[in-house]
Amino acid sequence: MEKVSIIIVNYRTADLTIECVKSILAADIKNILIEIIILDNASQDGSYERLASLFPTLAVVALEKNVGFAAGNNRGVEIATGEYVLFLNPDTVVKPGAIEALYAFAKRRPEAGAWGGRTLFADGSLNPTSVSAFVTMRSILYRAVGLSALLKKSPTFNPETYPGWQRDTERKVDILFFCFVLVRADIWRKLGGFDERFFMFCEDDDICWRMQRVGLDRLFSPEACIIHYGGASTPSRPNRIAMLLAARLMWLKLHWSPLAARTAWLIIQAGVFARMVANKTVGWGAHQTAVWEQVWAERAVWARFPN
CATH class of the missing domain: 3.90.550.10 (Spore Coat Polysaccharide Biosynthesis Protein SpsA; Chain A)
Structure with missing residues (x-):
């Protein structure tokens, strides 16, 4: 046995x-x-x-x-x-x-x-x-510009899920x-x-x-x-997002070409900034805005390109 x-x-x-x-x-x-x-x-x-x-x-x-x-x-x-x-x-x-x-x-x-x-x-x-x-580069771009969230049921624009x-x-x-x-x-x-x-x-x-x-x-x-249940060991959403982004950048650095990884790094940062600005501009909720403001404020930690 x-x-x-x-x-x-x-x-x-x-x-x-x-x-x-x-x-x-x-x-x-x-x-x-x-x-x-x-x-x-x-x-x-x-x-x-x-x-x-x-x-x-x-x-x-x-x-x-x-x-x-x-x-x-x-x-x-x-x-x-x-x-x-x-x-x-x-x-x-x-x-x-x-x-x-x-x-x-x-x-x-x-x-x-x-x-x-x-x-x-x-x-x-x-x-x-x-x-x-x-x-992929496309899925990172679609997520950054919000298409993956807007078109959640689309295999083209939300392929990761x-x-x-x-x-x-x-x-x-x-x-x-x-x-x-x-x-x-x-x-x-x-x-x-x-x-x-x-x-x-x-x-x-x-x-x-x-x-x-x-x-x-x-x-x-x-x-x-x-x-x-999910998320029990990292209950703070901003911290969870920041840790995930830092890990994602590490993965890109390890497995993509230097040029592709750097390009994705820039797109991810732009996406976080755009999410923060959009929440503040459209007024999608104080909680959501605070989450993305905190993630953006901590970019010195998560957005530092891995050595």
Whole structure:
């Protein structure tokens, strides 16, 4: 019987992590051995103590400092003993049968490098953010000028979100976001795991891009389904946007030509400035305006072109 090592990285989300782990334990998983590894990313809020006390039979590891999502998961794989590794966000609830379905999918489609499933919001509606297409110069431009937001259902102007697909069929995708993704441990180690230059965000884009370059598909199945609340470890929207933009620029620097990356960098900055000005001019709400004003004010951090 094969083993799946489940990696959960906690950062100040103990209540959600506890709910997540309890949902795994309650799922009564059969035909697979399960190993749960919880890493606390130096939360310093009592998270580690609570988790270690509640789950004494599980591997609960305290990291000395907050090394980020990518490095935290890498530390988990270092001690994992399973043939497969399941990366699971702490702000998720595993529905009965989800892990078995994802494992069965991987066994049926072994040509892939990673397998992911369907995510729902707490109310049961579709959370479409478990997959994405790779960014292109066109998609960056359309997002910057607002066309992707205005024409959300257009595959031409909003290609990154796979508009029109309800995540109800199996298919190959560019990016699986690692809130609920299964990978063979040997493949993961050959790839070198997540690039730890990504603290949070775009580490998924990066590992999926590297899988594509060595001929490994990323496959999605609607049969494996979880609840994903989303955004728990970065509740501040301006900070979340700034961190995402910084990670995006890092990804462009690593995988695009210098000229293309610099051009995209300028377009992204122009898009943020335009969003801020448009909100102030049209009056789309004080909250929205404040968000984009703060993001623009922090451009010295996120818009600094990576070295």
